[in-house]
Amino acid sequence: MNKIVIKPKSNISGKVQLPSSKSYAQRALAIAGMSNNKVTINRLIESDDCVAAQNILKDLGAQFDRKGDAFILNRGIDFDSNRNISINCGESGLSTRLFSSFALLFEQDFTVNGQGSILKRTMEMVIHGLKQFGKNVQSNNGKLPITIGGKISEFNIEIDGSVSSQFLTGLLIVAPFLKSDTYISVKDLKSKPYIEMTIDLLNHYGLKVSNNDFASFQIQGNQRIEKEIVYDVEGDWSAASFHIVAAAIGGEVELSGLLENSKQGDKAILNAVELAGAKVLWKNNILSIKRDKIVSFEFDATECPDLFPPLVVLAAYANGKSVIKGVNRLKHKESNRGLTLQQECEKVGVKIELLVDKMIVHGIGKPILSDQIVFSSHNDHRIAMAMSLFSIGTQLSFTIEGANAIDKSYPNFYRDFLTL
Ligand SMILES: O=C(O)C1=C[C@@H](OP(=O)(O)O)[C@@H](O)[C@H](O)C1
Numbered sequence: 001m002n003k004i005v006i007k008p009k010s011n012i013s014g015k016v017q018l019p020s021s022k023s024y025a026q027r028a029l030a031i032a033g034m035s036n037n038k039v040t041i042n043r044l045i046e047s048d049d050c051v052a053a054q055n056i057l058k059d060l061g062a063q064f065d066r067k068g069d070a071f072i073l074n075r076g077i078d079f080d081s082n083r084n085i086s087i088n089c090g091e092s093g094l095s096t097r098l099f100s101s102f103a104l105l106f107e108q109d110f111t112v113n114g115q116g117s118i119l120k121r122t123m124e125m126v127i128h129g130l131k132q133f134g135k136n137v138q139s140n141n142g143k144l145p146i147t148i149g150g151k152i153s154e155f156n157i158e159i160d161g162s163v164s165s166q167f168l169t170g171l172l173i174v175a176p177f178l179k180s181d182t183y184i185s186v187k188d189l190k191s192k193p194y195i196e197m198t199i200d201l202l203n204h205y206g207l208k209v210s211n212n213d214f215a216s217f218q219i220q221g222n223q224r225i226e227k228e229i230v231y232d233v234e235g236d237w238s239a240a241s242f243h244i245v246a247a248a249i250g251g252e253v254e255l256s257g258l259l260e261n262s263k264q265g266d267k268a269i270l271n272a273v274e275l276a277g278a279k280v281l282w283k284n285n286i287l288s289i290k291r292d293k294i295v296s297f298e299f300d301a302t303e304c305p306d307l308f309p310p311l312v313v314l315a316a317y318a319n320g321k322s323v324i325k326g327v328n329r330l331k332h333k334e335s336n337r338g339l340t341l342q343q344e345c346e347k348v349g350v351k352i353e354l355l356v357d358k359m360i361v362h363g364i365g366k367p368i369l370s371d372q373i374v375f376s377s378h379n380d381h382r383i384a385m386a387m388s389l390f391s392i393g394t395q396l397s398f399t400i401e402g403a404n405a406i407d408k409s410y411p412n413f414y415r416d417f418l419t420l
């Protein structure tokens with residue numbers, strides 16, 4: 001049954017080993033597909049998005065084995081195939097926008113499809129970008145499915161980065177393997193840390209791209225992955241953000257598996273919980289978070305939009321107005337997260353105002369639970385995880401409908417959270 005009952009928790013205390021980063025994992029798989037040598041990716045979890053990326057590699061003719069949590073690529077993508085190609089990207093926005101750019105490596109028809117919420121999310125940035133390369137693109141009114149075909153005739157393009165960085169990630173992964181050098185100028189790029197992660201991983205595979213202050217990128221063509229690669233996927237800061245906020249409002253946690261100097265933008269959650277009054281400490285690669293006071297805060301989440309759901313819960317437990325910037329980034333996620341957070345928080349008496357690019361959360365110290373509460377995840381993993389936190393310091397159980405949404409990024413979330 002796709003619902004869960006969460007019991008009240010008077011206190012948070014315990015240790016969690018974080019799952020590996022779904023953003024790094026999908027990138028590592030995509031770049032591995034370009035290799036003619038063996039690639040081993042360690043610590044790859046079987047979240048839905050990571051499974052989708054592996055299925056795409058299969059659709060593209062790559063061959064690999066799984067041994068425990070390791071992924072071992074034996075043969076990369078079959079670029080010599082001239083049959084028409086069709087990939088299914090599951091519900092992953094990143095895999096959909098990233099692997100669409102792989103159409104640049106083929107001339108035959110390359111169809112991209114998916115399922116669930118991704119069918120409602122815009123693909124305009126992909127369509128517009130691929131057309132500039134001279135490709136023909138047919139879409140379902142700017143959404144999936146899209147079919148891409150034809151030759152590349154242009155290597156100097158301009159894209160808009162204000163809605164999503166994910167297609168640019170795809171272009172940066174594909175461009176080193178094109179026959180000519182590529183120049184990409186980017187207007188108004190958001191989610192920049194995700195582009196740093198892409199470049200970080202390209203460098204790990206021995207590939208080079210030149211970044212001119214996130215405004216343009218120059219990529220030499222005809223590059224190769226010269227040697228065997230081993231890559232260990234680091235822990236997921238976006239997943240960690242829920243346990244970090246749980247501790248900040250309800251007690252303490254010790255988290256392992258995270259890198260202190262990670263390039264993941266979502267490690268900014270530490271700045272937010274410190275602003276709200278929690279204590280943060282690193283010792284021997286273990287991160288400890290301890291509740292102290294909880295005060296309202298102001299935070300700009302424009303570059304780390306996935307932090308909105310846990311930040312809203314943090315703000316709900318502070319007394320008074322917290323301001324979180326970057327709401328425009330939320331429209332095109334698994335749900336329209338500004339609206340879904342507003343709707344779900346209303347159920348516990350927390351009012352949220354959505355202004356032009358700001359959210360104001362009117363925190364009430366302790367959310368009010370009645371015995372009737374049924375949250376909806378809106379089939380959005382981050383909404384399901386965030387609503388679970390409302391069990392902290394309250395007296396009554398509640399239900400989350402659409403609870404399985406967590407499988408997209410963190411299938412063991414409830415197991416881990418319920419041990420705290
Ligand atoms: O590149 C990535 O791994 C991601 C980029 C972000 O999307 P946008 O670039 O669309 O903001 C983020 O919200 C998403 O969860 C993962």
Ligand SMILES: C=C(OP(=O)(O)O)C(=O)O
Nearest residue numbers: 091092093094306333334
């Ligand atoms: C928006 C997300 O992912 P994606 O865009 O890859 O579906 C997310 O994980 O919150």
